[in-house]
Amino acid sequence: MKKITKTKYRKLQLILRYLYGSKGYFALAIAASLISTVLNALTPQIFRYSIDEVLGGSGLTYLSDNLWVLAWMIVVVAVASGIFTYISRTNTARAGENFAKNLRDALFTHAQKLPMKWHDKNQTGDIIQRCTSDVEVIRGFVVTQLLEVFRTAFLVLTSFVMMFSMNVKLSCVVLLFVPVVIVYSTVFYKLIAKRFTTADEAEGELSTVVQENATGVRVVRAFGREQFEMERFDEKNDAFAKLWIRLGTLSGLYWGIGDLITGLQVVAVIIFGVVEAVNGSISVGEFIAFAAYNSTLVWPIRGLGRILSDMSKAGVSFERVDYIIRSQEEEYGKESEKTDGTYPISFQHVSFGYEEGKDVLRDISFTVPEGRTFGILGGTGSGKSTIIQLLARLYELEENRGGIYIGGREIKEIPIEELRRSIGMVLQEPFLYSRTIRENIAASVPDASLEEIRYAARIACIDEAIMSFPDGYETLVGERGVTLSGGQKQRIAIARMLLQKAPIMVFDDSLSAVDSQTDYNIRRALKEHMKEATVILISHRVTSLMGADEIMVLHHGQIEECGTHEELIQRNGIYRKIYDIQMSRDDREKMEG
Numbered sequence: 202m203k204k205i206t207k208t209k210y211r212k213l214q215l216i217l218r219y220l221y222g223s224k225g226y227f228a229l230a231i232a233a234s235l236i237s238t239v240l241n242a243l244t245p246q247i248f249r250y251s252i253d254e255v256l257g258g259s260g261l262t263y264l265s266d267n268l269w270v271l272a273w274m275i276v277v278v279a280v281a282s283g284i285f286t287y288i289s290r291t292n293t294a295r296a297g298e299n300f301a302k303n304l305r306d307a308l309f310t311h312a313q314k315l316p317m318k319w320h321d322k323n324q325t326g327d328i329i330q331r332c333t334s335d336v337e338v339i340r341g342f343v344v345t346q347l348l349e350v351f352r353t354a355f356l357v358l359t360s361f362v363m364m365f366s367m368n369v370k371l372s373c374v375v376l377l378f379v380p381v382v383i384v385y386s387t388v389f390y391k392l393i394a395k396r397f398t399t400a401d402e403a404e405g406e407l408s409t410v411v412q413e414n415a416t417g418v419r420v421v422r423a424f425g426r427e428q429f430e431m432e433r434f435d436e437k438n439d440a441f442a443k444l445w446i447r448l449g450t451l452s453g454l455y456w457g458i459g460d461l462i463t464g465l466q467v468v469a470v471i472i473f474g475v476v477e478a479v480n481g482s483i484s485v486g487e488f489i490a491f492a493a494y495n496s497t498l499v500w501p502i503r504g505l506g507r508i509l510s511d512m513s514k515a516g517v518s519f520e521r522v523d524y525i526i527r528s529q530e531e532e533y534g535k536e537s538e539k540t541d542g543t544y545p546i547s548f549q550h551v552s553f554g555y556e557e558g559k560d561v562l563r564d565i566s567f568t569v570p571e572g573r574t575f576g577i578l579g580g581t582g583s584g585k586s587t588i589i590q591l592l593a594r595l596y597e598l599e600e601n602r603g604g605i606y607i608g609g610r611e612i613k614e615i616p617i618e619e620l621r622r623s624i625g626m627v628l629q630e631p632f633l634y635s636r637t638i639r640e641n642i643a644a645s646v647p648d649a650s651l652e653e654i655r656y657a658a659r660i661a662c663i664d665e666a667i668m669s670f671p672d673g674y675e676t677l678v679g680e681r682g683v684t685l686s687g688g689q690k691q692r693i694a695i696a697r698m699l700l701q702k703a704p705i706m707v708f709d710d711s712l713s714a715v716d717s718q719t720d721y722n723i724r725r726a727l728k729e730h731m732k733e734a735t736v737i738l739i740s741h742r743v744t745s746l747m748g749a750d751e752i753m754v755l756h757h758g759q760i761e762e763c764g765t766h767e768e769l770i771q772r773n774g775i776y777r778k779i780y781d782i783q784m785s786r787d788d789r790e791k792m793e794g
């Protein structure tokens with residue numbers, strides 16, 4: 202029970218937090234809705250007067266002679282009620298849209314700050330769904346259901362006050378049905394909530410399949426996996442449809458039983474009302490007004506069930522959205538004394554595993570003096586990328602598992618933005634936005650001039666290729682623009698990183714898609730123009746690394762050898778073996794000569 206109250210409180214907190222900028226609209230919507238409810242409650246009283254006082258001829262001669270006054274009263278009440286309903290609806294829509302916008306903003310911003318470990322655990326399709334359809338469900342809850350709860354509670358209160366003022370016995374008959382409807386709604390509320398969670402999860406899985414196939418369309422085609430993927434989609438689609446059919450069946454049952462209860466309530470009011478009227482305890486006008494109140498009550502109370510069931514959906518969506526909001530952001534890093542302006546890198550006895558008990562790096566120690574180039578060579582899965590992910594704190598090093606230092610400061614002590622600003626990275630699989638080439642290169646420095654952009658592109662040996670496109674640097678990348686080769690993408694990513702002018706530069710196998718000659722040209726240009734940077738070069742290719750000041754050979758997460766190219770060649774170990782395999786005699790002569 203305590204837990205339920207706590208989660209309900211949490212939901213309320215969530216709503217209030219993101220209602221900023223729309224509380225006024227919301228308050229106005231509630232006020233207008235309440236006024237319109239009171240106005241609606243007046244109409245049966247006008248009927249009652251018309252019947253008892255005018256038709257019954259028991260007095261109020263002015264009204265008997267001027268029936269049009271009553272007609273006008275009904276019209277005025279209806280128009281006023283309409284105006285207030287309009288005010289309520291428009292303000293509700295404003296409040297709802299504003300709320301949804303705030304929530305989407307918060308989710309997007311928060312998701313940007315969540316650690317890589319979190320992203321590894323959560324599927325993209327599911328995250329997208331939480332940020333879109335779940336937000337919509339919550340918006341619906343705030344806009345419609347929450348307001349409806351206020352309105353229903355007020356309507357029930359007003360109607361019962363009116364009914365009790367006319368006939369207590371008959372009012373008690375109506376009152377008896379209220380708990381029945383509420384109990385039955387709550388039972389369904391629980392059942393529907395459970396099925397909705399399953400259906401929502403299935404939707405997440407379906408979105409993931411669609412998203413994977415859309416992004417990996419080339420792989421699917423290249424491997425002729427269309428049939429397999431279609432079957433996989435059909436399976437998920439079937440499961441999803443079945444869940445919604447089951448949900449529909451349950452809803453059908455809910456509405457059917459609801460109709461039955463409503464029918465019984467109306468019948469009970471008619472039977473008891475007629476008996477009371479025959480006994481003379483209620484006038485005809487009162488009976489008709491009573492029936493009118495009863496019928497205005499029936500739907501909101503029935504609606505209460507719908508609201509509760511919708512609330513159950515919203516409850517699930519709240520949990521799903523809250524899961525993102527509650528997830529811990531990356532640690533920002535403590536404010537410490539400023540850097541001394543140097544950027545040597547040092548790893549001291551670093552061990553790391555993505556999962557507990559499965560270390561992918563074991564006792565790694567090395568130092569890269571400032572302005573030097575450090576090469577890392579190793580087979581796939583040997584832990585090369587992990588080293589740089591730890592350096593940029595994309596993954597956190599656990600306590601007592603070694604230390605990573607830049608300029609003598611442990612990286613945990615460096616504010617994360619400062620740390621990442623000082624490390625320029627070109628990742629193994631470069632990501633380019635569907636924007637122009639200029640915008641893609643300038644992503645690291647949005648206000649860079651075209652001249653600066655072109656300078657970076659020249660070092661990355663891509664300027665010429667870009668200029669050969671009809672739109673040059675304004676060429677669009679991606680689906681609506683040019684399709685770039687893997688090597689072109691890599692070089693654009695290199696230019697983007699160079700523009701950042703970071704004191705540390707990391708190339709994670711980022712020249713793998715360019716030919717040996719271009720690889721060589723880029724490295725030469727880099728050496729010439731970026732003399733001061735501390736560079737980490739990761740590669741499978743010995744030729745890419747042989748110019749480095751020091752080379753570390755990784756094998757299954759451990760350091761196998763370390764030294765300059767010449768030292769490693771002379772040592773006759775694994776480096777020498779790789780060198781011999783990779784280089785044909787001709788190549789060797791070309792490189793050495």
Ligand SMILES: Nc1ncnc2c1ncn2[C@@H]1O[C@H](COP(=O)(O)OP(=O)(O)OP(=O)(O)O)[C@@H](O)[C@H]1O
Pocket residue numbers: 321555556561579580581582583584585586587588629
């Ligand atoms: N996000 C992750 N979650 C779990 N395991 C991971 C993750 N990233 C990498 N690994 C595992 O860690 C090990 C080292 O991976 P890493 O990417 O550092 O290797 P690598 O040397 O860069 O390989 P490659 O040259 O193929 O890129 C691999 O066994 C890999 O499966």
